[in-house]
Amino acid sequence: MNGSNQTAIEETVNSDNIMIEMIKVSRTYEPNITALSDISLSVETGEMFFLIGRSGAGKTTLLKLICNMEVPTKGLIEVAGYNINQLKGKDLAHLRQKIGVAYQDFKLLSERTVAENIAIAMEVSYKKPRAIKQRVRDLLDQLLLADKHNSITSDLSRGEQQRVALARAVANSPRLILVDEPTGNLDASTTKQVMELLNRSKMAGATIVIATHDASIYQQSTHRVMELRNGAIHSLTRGDQ
Amino acid sequence: MNFWFAVFRQTGRNLRQTWTSQFMTFLTVSLSVLIFAFFYLIYTNMLGTGDRLSDDLRLIVYLEEEPGSEMKEQLRRKIKNFDDVEEIIFVSKAEAYEHFVTQLGDDSDVLTGMPENFLPASIEVVPLKSLRGYNQIKLFSEYLASLPGTEKVQYGQEWVERFYYFTRLITIVVLLSGMLLILTATFMVAYTIRLTIMGRKDELELLRLVGATNSYIRTPFLLEGILQGFMGSVIGLSALYCLFQWISVHFAGPGILNLFQFNFFSFRVILLIILGSIALCSLGSYSSIRKFLKF
Numbered sequence: 001m002n003g004s005n006q007t008a009i010e011e012t013v014n015s016d017n018i019m020i021e022m023i024k025v026s027r028t029y030e031p032n033i034t035a036l037s038d039i040s041l042s043v044e045t046g047e048m049f050f051l052i053g054r055s056g057a058g059k060t061t062l063l064k065l066i067c068n069m070e071v072p073t074k075g076l077i078e079v080a081g082y083n084i085n086q087l088k089g090k091d092l093a094h095l096r097q098k099i100g101v102a103y104q105d106f107k108l109l110s111e112r113t114v115a116e117n118i119a120i121a122m123e124v125s126y127k128k129p130r131a132i133k134q135r136v137r138d139l140l141d142q143l144l145l146a147d148k149h150n151s152i153t154s155d156l157s158r159g160e161q162q163r164v165a166l167a168r169a170v171a172n173s174p175r176l177i178l179v180d181e182p183t184g185n186l187d188a189s190t191t192k193q194v195m196e197l198l199n200r201s202k203m204a205g206a207t208i209v210i211a212t213h214d215a216s217i218y219q220q221s222t223h224r225v226m227e228l229r230n231g232a233i234h235s236l237t238r239g240d241q
Numbered sequence: 242m243n244f245w246f247a248v249f250r251q252t253g254r255n256l257r258q259t260w261t262s263q264f265m266t267f268l269t270v271s272l273s274v275l276i277f278a279f280f281y282l283i284y285t286n287m288l289g290t291g292d293r294l295s296d297d298l299r300l301i302v303y304l305e306e307e308p309g310s311e312m313k314e315q316l317r318r319k320i321k322n323f324d325d326v327e328e329i330i331f332v333s334k335a336e337a338y339e340h341f342v343t344q345l346g347d348d349s350d351v352l353t354g355m356p357e358n359f360l361p362a363s364i365e366v367v368p369l370k371s372l373r374g375y376n377q378i379k380l381f382s383e384y385l386a387s388l389p390g391t392e393k394v395q396y397g398q399e400w401v402e403r404f405y406y407f408t409r410l411i412t413i414v415v416l417l418s419g420m421l422l423i424l425t426a427t428f429m430v431a432y433t434i435r436l437t438i439m440g441r442k443d444e445l446e447l448l449r450l451v452g453a454t455n456s457y458i459r460t461p462f463l464l465e466g467i468l469q470g471f472m473g474s475v476i477g478l479s480a481l482y483c484l485f486q487w488i489s490v491h492f493a494g495p496g497i498l499n500l501f502q503f504n505f506f507s508f509r510v511i512l513l514i515i516l517g518s519i520a521l522c523s524l525g526s527y528s529s530i531r532k533f534l535k536f
Binding site: 067069089090093094095096097098099101107109120121123124125126168172 | 243244246247250443444446447448449450451452453454455457
């Protein structure tokens with residue numbers, strides 16, 4: 001992709017009203033396991049959207065499909081107006097720079113420091129070293145991890161690792177943030193810090209999709225909540241309903 | 242931060258993390274270059290020596306009888322029928338005797354009492370520079386031997402033949418060591434890079450997920466290949482130069498080496514070896530990372 005195409009992707013990511021469009025998306029695994037079936041969904045730009053459901057309901061698969069870690073068996077997925085499964089090479093890379101993902105298994109580099117793990121997301125989009133350093137420090141402060149700046153990630157607790165993964169997901173100020181179980185290993189006070197960080201990203205214009213079991217983070221909110229059961233949409237309501 | 246800054250930093254990280262395998266590859270490339278360059282140096286010097294020796298090459302055609310002026314013209318025409326020559330010199334029996342006396346110098350008194358015409362008349366044929374291949378000289382000498390009135394043709398057949406076969410042997414060794422260099426360097430670099438990729442698979446996968454372009458992932462590995470090729474060839478050539486100097490110092494003076502004028506590679510050849518090594522190592526690196534980026 002040349003410079004003008006990259007700018008075009010950035011403009012589209014910034015301007016379109018619909019950030020995620022899924023039409024009749026299915027995902028099956030060999031031999032015959034249906035993870036998702038006929039999912040149709042639209043998420044608006046700047047919206048905070050919750051995905052709930054029991055383990056194995058298809059939440060993680062849905063997130064993986066949105067960030068193109070996996071390819072749907074059927075259906076169309078558009079992110080910021082682009083069919084993400086048709087993007088390749090630099091086009092796909094540049095779109096991914098605009099998507100921050102906090103994975104359920106964290107995907108941290110176990111032999112690198114906390115700061116290096118967070119910085120990696122900004123390094124690929126060639127941010128200036130000084131800006132990267134500053135952003136890493138800010139994020140660690142916000143997530144109560146300032147003293148872990150130079151710690152090796154494998155030495156951290158699960159809760160700490162989870163927050164580092166989240167910090168990396170939001171570090172590059174992405175327009176779309178996908179978060180898988182962000183509060184699974186956290187106490188109430190740290191959960192509050194994490195949600196504040198996500199809310200700040202939302203205020204800055206990011207679209208956020210959160211897959212969670214933790215009812216405390218979506219109940220009482222006005223955000224949309226979609227429940228998956230056996231890979232299909234069971235309900236789509238607001239948190240306070 | 243621009244692309245190259247990011248890529249150089251990533252390369253530095255790679256080198257720090259995998260320095261043991263990098264060092265082994267570097268040693269292998271150095272040794273491969275050293276072995277190849279060693280034989281290639283011998284080869285180029287042999288060719289140079291061959292050229293210098295062939296400057297003095299002349300075929301001596303011994304004649305049954307002293308030719309008359311008409312016969313000389315006929316022989317000159319016949320010789321030129323085969324190919325143009327640099328020079329044709331007729332040596333009469335008397336001239337041959339005089340040369341012999343001159344060569345003997347103070348010992349010329351051994352010829353006292355000998356008739357002055359006991360040496361045969363001959364023709365010294367200096368072939369053209371273009372006619373210096375062993376097979377061509379052999380054909381030419383056979384042609385000269387078939388001329389009427391010719392008794393024998395001499396040009397140091399045995400020596401030329403041995404030198405020719407020795408040069409051929411060195412050519413084969415150079416070709417084989419060259420091929421070994423290509424295979425060893427390419428496979429070793431490819432193998433090291435593959436090991437590095439396997440060891441850092443999680444990181445490379447994460448880089449793709451956070452939006453790293455293929456160039457961002459690929460270029461550090463290519464730079465590693467270039468560095469391996471450059472450092473390996475420079476160290477290999479430096480080691481050869483030290484060896485060359487050592488031989489020059491320790492074997493200077495009268496001896497077989499003085500028959501040959503040994504020279505080290507020209508700047509152009511050094512540059513070509515370094516560039517060749519860089520190209521091969523980059524190729525090894527490129528092929529490995531290409532397989533990874535295909536998924």
